[in-house]
Amino acid sequence: MATEHDRAVLQTIFSPTTPFGDVPGLNQAEDLRDDDSGFDAEVLEQVKDLELQGVMAAESGDVHTALERFSQAIKVLPQRASAYNNRAQTRRLQGDTAGALEDLERAITLSGGAGRSACQALVQRGLLLRLMCRDEEARADFERAAALGSEFARQQAVLLNPYAALCNRMLSEVINKLRNPDIPETQGS
Known part of the structure; x- marks a missing residue:
């Protein structure tokens, strides 16, 4: 059976763009959840049902209905983060980037920057900021989401870190030379 160190070495060899020791699933938070304990149980159940209807509508391509359901959930329980996160994704599907960023x-x-909704919102905002060429802000969001357990965010943060990118490129070149020693080095690499 492989040790944690062995898995980290193998991960580095086969995925040189991830940081050393970053084995998928190894550092992820166990079952990240939102703290809904402060909400009335009946109201919370109603809101969760509206959000589920919204997700199902979005998955079936009915973005208008999805937006309505998420907005209804927000109207019923405006202090719960999840519906804002879901509505942001729906707004993005409609091309409303400004509305998505607000949500x-x-x-x-x-x-409060904690829990599943925070992690998902940070990843979504990081992606939008990256599309807007605001890479430093995007990297900060990805780093925060990675700290909450998002493997995808961790990889994005590494890709946006100029020092890590340089090290990863050099490591990739070394690994490629080891794998293919007969291929001559090209000028300007």
Whole structure:
């Protein structure tokens, strides 16, 4: 059976763009959840049902209905982050980036930067910021989401870190030379 160190070495060899020791699943938070304990149980159940209806509508391509359900959930329980996060994703599908960013800001604020909704909102906002060429802000969001357990965010943060990118490129070149010693080095690499 492989040790944790063995898995980290293998991960580095086969995925040189991830940091050393970053074995998928090894550092992830166990079952990340939102703290819904402060909400009335009946109201919370109603809101969760509306969100589920919204998710199902979005998955079936009915983005308009999805937006309505998430907005209804927000109206019923405006202090819960999850519906803002879901509505942000729906707004993004509609091309409403500004509205999506507003909802993500609200989700992050309401969640206190902790829990599943915060992690998802930070990843979504990081992706939007990256699309807007605001890489430093995106990297900060990815780092925060990675700290909450998102493997995807951890990989994005590494890709946006200029020092890590340089080290990863050099490591990839070394590994490629080891794998293919007969291929001559090209000029300008």
